[in-house]
Amino acid sequence: MANPWQVVRGKRVAGRSATRVRKRNPSPLEPAWTPPPARYGVGVHHNVAVRASDGTVLRADIHYPTVPETGAPAPGPFPVLLSITPYGKKAPPPAAQIGGGATPYLIRRGYIEVMADVRGTGASGGSFEMLGAVQVSDGVDLVNWAARLPNSNGRVGMFGISYLAINQLLTAAAVGPGSPLKAIFPVMAANDFYRDVVTMGGVPHMRTVRAYGAVYSLLNVVNPALEFAKRGAHERPRAGGLAAVRQRGRDQRQYFRSMIGDAAAGGDTAFDGPFWDTMRASDVLPDIAKNDVAVFLVGGWHDAFQRGAPLNYVALQNAYTGRPPNAPMEPGQPLSDRVQLIMGPWYHVSDLDGLHLHALQLRWFDRWLKDDTEATVTGSPIRFQAIGSQSWFQAEDYPFPEATPTRLYLAEGGQLTTEPAADQTEATLRYAVRGPISGRSLEQWTLGMGSFMAAQAGRRIRYDLDNRKLQREALTYTTDEFTEARLIAGPVTLTVQATADTTETLWVAHLDDVAPDGASRPLTQGALLGSHRALDPETTWYTADGNVLRPHHISTRAAVEPVVPGELTRYDLDVFPTAALIEPGHRLRLTLTTYDFPHLVPTQPARQALEGGTYRIRQGGDTPSSLLISLAEPAAFTPDESRGGT
Numbered sequence: 001m002a003n004p005w006q007v008v009r010g011k012r013v014a015g016r017s018a019t020r021v022r023k024r025n026p027s028p029l030e031p032a033w034t035p036p037p038a039r040y041g042v043g044v045h046h047n048v049a050v051r052a053s054d055g056t057v058l059r060a061d062i063h064y065p066t067v068p069e070t071g072a073p074a075p076g077p078f079p080v081l082l083s084i085t086p087y088g089k090k091a092p093p094p095a096a097q098i099g100g101g102a103t104p105y106l107i108r109r110g111y112i113e114v115m116a117d118v119r120g121t122g123a124s125g126g127s128f129e130m131l132g133a134v135q136v137s138d139g140v141d142l143v144n145w146a147a148r149l150p151n152s153n154g155r156v157g158m159f160g161i162s163y164l165a166i167n168q169l170l171t172a173a174a175v176g177p178g179s180p181l182k183a184i185f186p187v188m189a190a191n192d193f194y195r196d197v198v199t200m201g202g203v204p205h206m207r208t209v210r211a212y213g214a215v216y217s218l219l220n221v222v223n224p225a226l227e228f229a230k231r232g233a234h235e236r237p238r239a240g241g242l243a244a245v246r247q248r249g250r251d252q253r254q255y256f257r258s259m260i261g262d263a264a265a266g267g268d269t270a271f272d273g274p275f276w277d278t279m280r281a282s283d284v285l286p287d288i289a290k291n292d293v294a295v296f297l298v299g300g301w302h303d304a305f306q307r308g309a310p311l312n313y314v315a316l317q318n319a320y321t322g323r324p325p326n327a328p329m330e331p332g333q334p335l336s337d338r339v340q341l342i343m344g345p346w347y348h349v350s351d352l353d354g355l356h357l358h359a360l361q362l363r364w365f366d367r368w369l370k371d372d373t374e375a376t377v378t379g380s381p382i383r384f385q386a387i388g389s390q391s392w393f394q395a396e397d398y399p400f401p402e403a404t405p406t407r408l409y410l411a412e413g414g415q416l417t418t419e420p421a422a423d424q425t426e427a428t429l430r431y432a433v434r435g436p437i438s439g440r441s442l443e444q445w446t447l448g449m450g451s452f453m454a455a456q457a458g459r460r461i462r463y464d465l466d467n468r469k470l471q472r473e474a475l476t477y478t479t480d481e482f483t484e485a486r487l488i489a490g491p492v493t494l495t496v497q498a499t500a501d502t503t504e505t506l507w508v509a510h511l512d513d514v515a516p517d518g519a520s521r522p523l524t525q526g527a528l529l530g531s532h533r534a535l536d537p538e539t540t541w542y543t544a545d546g547n548v549l550r551p552h553h554i555s556t557r558a559a560v561e562p563v564v565p566g567e568l569t570r571y572d573l574d575v576f577p578t579a580a581l582i583e584p585g586h587r588l589r590l591t592l593t594t595y596d597f598p599h600l601v602p603t604q605p606a607r608q609a610l611e612g613g614t615y616r617i618r619q620g621g622d623t624p625s626s627l628l629i630s631l632a633e634p635a636a637f638t639p640d641e642s643r644g645g646t
Helices: 133-147 163-174 193-198 206-229 241-264 285-290 308-319 357-369 440-445 449-456 604-610
Strands: 041-051 057-066 078-085 112-117 152-161 181-187 294-300 339-344 382-384 393-395 404-411 415-417 425-430 475-478 486-500 506-514 520-529 548-550 569-582 587-593 614-619 626-632
Touching (some): 041 133, 057 133, 078 163, 112 133, 163 285, 181 357, 285 308, 294 308, 294 357, 404 614, 415 475, 440 449, 440 520, 486 520
Parallel strands (some): 078 152, 152 181, 339 382
Antiparallel strands (some): 041 057, 057 112, 382 393, 404 415, 425 614, 475 587, 486 569, 486 614, 506 520, 520 569
């Protein structure tokens, strides 16, 4: 058989290389830009009252520039940067990494920063509902209030990570045209909360949701003490004393317990539907473009929202050309410089390998909130680092037209081949739950907190070095060695053709880079509960020849369909998108199993239906199982200078 890795088609601009080889993590933005020096001190007003439209009193800390010699408020006027956090605006490390504490770097360079508590958290009144409609309304109220602050120039930006990032997208979509909100900088934001993190292919990610609920509840026990220490002139936080604090904590814990318990029992929250609709940024992203809000997205290939960041970019760019938000971009479509994306091999909570995030934020806000044309970002709006590479690559469209969708077939003997075998064979996989699984999966779905804490202590923990332990009792399929360096860049789909002897199936797929010494470095992962296999043809992406490039499963209760025992059934797994450099001498390996415990835990009804299942996977013949990945030469990612911004 010919070696498939010698030639991969890709777009290239003659005479230029898109691989930007730089020293370790300087700014990837072009042209070069020097941040202005710090000119101001920092002052703060604690727990300022903000009355929401429904009368609820929210509380915010206002951090403002001061005259260094006197400590008096600097006259400005200054733009205002707003963050709305459920973790407590005075949250201590490491919680501050996901939404607490001010940013002196920005304030000293001429920004007022407002840190507001989400209603029902910190010192804000009202009842908590995760990313609910009333919270979006609060965001609009806070934007309008912030624009009128003393010494404000009337322009507002938003920034923050995780929950705060999703909140930015929802608020920016709701403010309406002509709003003071001009720019946002969401870091690690979901596109579709249900599909990005609550489930993977319909399999609940209950450990992640449970861990989030526990951290959230803990912080909202700690935060009242912090607020009491620096509470400002308003009444004591959580008026009513410790009894009120305890009751609020019980209410918050009950919120998450009810959600998790309902999902585990197979209730409505285990399926896509109204409960998750308010958390689906994908539905409202076109409104951000209508409102003319500039968006700088940051995502990670190991992030909990790994799937969502590229989709947010696509929807926003499509909005400027009138294309459907859930459709893939068309190569060559007009681009807006108001939408930018940076991706790297980062977990949810990360130091981004030294990338100066605050300097990137300063540049973005100086451009859109201060009209500093020297801060304008030019060139390709997508910049990414691939797993295994220190280079910055550039692109315009997603999915990347530079990368060729390449089908690999699961073959007898554990091989991944470029052609299906003529004769049909079968491989047997039995449903089992083993674990717990450590490594990348553990770190990704605990938000990277382990490696972040280690880094703060001066140590470095790598969770992505070897995945062979997982492979011992699973099916594995491996390619020949690559003879030239290649990039995996974009969506990945595993299509399994199989029979089963149960009415439910569970498929978990891992894609690894195998080094010459045998070490199997995990790159990405996907899963699918067989009853959720139905595809939405309007939001599923297809290649030009009709193959599924990125599946989108419907996952509503009405669309769920039991597996028919003994009937050949097709399953298209959405293996989360990635970018990874595969060096010469390395191989790709697909690991197929039925568990990722304790991260993927099926509902109780599904577990009963899965018990004792045996699956027979088709290899070769007329209905072969296969893996579709997008491959490119690293040099294929060159800017297309013929396309201007809009």
